[in-house]
Amino acid sequence: MRSPLETRRDTGQPEPRPWKPSAVAELTAARARLSRMLEGLPEDALTRQHSPLMSPIVWDVAHLANYEEQWLLRALGAPALTDSAFDALYDAFRHPRASRSQLPLLTPEQAFAYAARVREASLEWLQQLPEDSPAPLLRGGFVFGMVAQHEQQHLETLAATLQLMTSHEYRPAALARPRPARAAQHEVFLPGGPVRLGSDAPWAYDNERPAHSVHVPDFLLDSHPVTNGDFAVFVDSGGYTDSRWWDPQGFAWIQSQGIRHPLFWLPQQGGTWLRRRFGWVEPLPKDEPVQHVCWYEADAYARWAGKRLPTEAEWEKAATGSDGRPRVYPWGDAAPDAGHANLGGDTWGPSPIGGYPAGQSVDGVWGLLGDVWEWTSSTFDGYFGFKSFPYREYSEVFFGTEYRVLRGGAWASAPVAVRNSFRNWDYPIRRQIFAGFRCARDAR
Structure with missing residues (x-):
């Protein structure tokens, strides 16, 4: 913008x-x-x-x-x-x-x-x-x-x-998504230092304001979101039945709901997971970011992997870049186009990781915008100096520990509502939203 x-x-x-x-x-x-x-x-x-x-x-x-x-x-x-x-x-x-x-x-x-x-x-x-x-x-x-x-x-x-919707079949015409060669997951080192959070741009929401700086210590962040294939290993290894990985409230909730895998995954047939995507039932694509997982599921996977979810300040640090130059998007200030990210809704699903090299950050972090919203560890609150505008019900009434922050937008998000500073939030049990995650860990 x-x-x-x-x-x-x-x-x-x-x-x-x-x-x-x-x-x-x-x-x-x-x-x-x-x-x-x-x-x-x-x-x-x-x-x-x-x-x-x-x-x-x-x-x-x-x-x-x-x-x-x-x-x-x-x-x-x-x-x-x-x-x-x-x-x-x-x-x-x-x-x-x-x-x-x-x-x-x-x-x-x-x-x-x-x-x-x-x-x-x-x-x-x-x-x-x-x-x-x-x-x-x-x-x-x-x-x-x-x-x-x-x-x-x-x-x-x-x-x-x-x-x-299950009462009517809905199978929209979907634009083709990139099918890149296999992309390797790896960790990217992000050096500590100040990061500019938020925005004072004309169309920024009140919860993005005022722009300000905070300090973030050194950390490591996954280069790509966690994929279906990665997450299936967690599922198949009994991750949903092992309380060691779960926030206690989350474990009690999945037990009460009988949850054993992400929403819209279908039981294995012949050793292959399937999923329902609108009017399609198809083999689960292992190289796409996992979606329809709640915060508790994301947090449990991260613990199982020996990692954690990033804070929203860490996420924005990765999106803005470690060189200190403010950027509206991970690649710079140019508005998103089809070469940068999977946005706008017409693909009707995430793309395999590694499909948008032009959209990577200056530090080499991929897929920060588009494909899936990314859960962070942060709860939702106003920045210091926050002023509600033009009405409290957009942001302020949701401030508190009940909600977790998501960043980055999904394939169903429009470019006009996606930027490094944009903040989304939801309950930690929400699974119908197009949310996934990536992992982080402290740099020691």
Whole structure:
């Protein structure tokens, strides 16, 4: 993400960089992706509750429209398109996911029409807004970046819903993923020293702010995420039944749930693990990063391997690089493209490790962005000097020891919502998300 500031030739003062083209492009890309994902799904698939962990798909569609109406129209002075009853109906905090199917929701036809009407009004209103407004919501186009990222984050959630869906077969057309030669896992030494955490970029979220420096001791980090093949050794050696490797709460939880392998893995047939990936049942690819593991599973594997999960500061140190130069992405400041990382959702699964040499960090760490979210050992909290903006419910209400931080994005994450400083978080029992991990250890 480039800086929004450039220098005025006449005064030498910073001048806001035009942000409207980026806002239009990102909003348009998100809506096009929504259409691709849901095209052809019957009404029952859109309205059914496929899992108590997820909303009915039609709720998400109308929620996106309502969120956009609130922030890109009403908050910026435009007339409301609907009455405030929609605000309550599509409020994520008022209605838990498991109960949303019982609400008087818009039909799919009504929800899509609402989303189209709001988008048309938002783009029209955008043209009337000043590029150089000092208002906090408009500075650098922040609120438009917030809405575009919010929509893409919900599309990743919709991908998880579609993976959980069993009432209808969902087999999307998937882009080809690189099939590189076998990549060797090894450890990369990261020297200790200061690391810049966070971002003050225009579209950074409040939990990424303020940018600041912390000290990180020397450490070693795996060059690639842990693969299915690696994790299968842990499973086959009885890792899920040996309490030595597990956080006590995690072991009690997997015992109570009868969990013996990652979510969507299927029992071995002829000595080969299978997995379900949307409408496919296929042999488990050993060279892809393991996904659909919770924090407890990742932590147990790391202990079994004689290692640990990295802290989020260590993860960001590896992504930014040990040479002290700030970078937006592991490879530099150029926005991600298909050569850097597996992002955007159209591959419908992780790529084998070693598939994106252009995306490696300056220290030779691969795959830090894309493919799978990476669990860290850190709990979620605000940085020193944190200020909630523009509402507490995005970040602040989740601060505390209940949640663990994930970094890096997954194949289902959009480039607009992926950067070295981006922070995700979830409960340590969550498995439906597209999460994996890599291991670290102290350098002695």
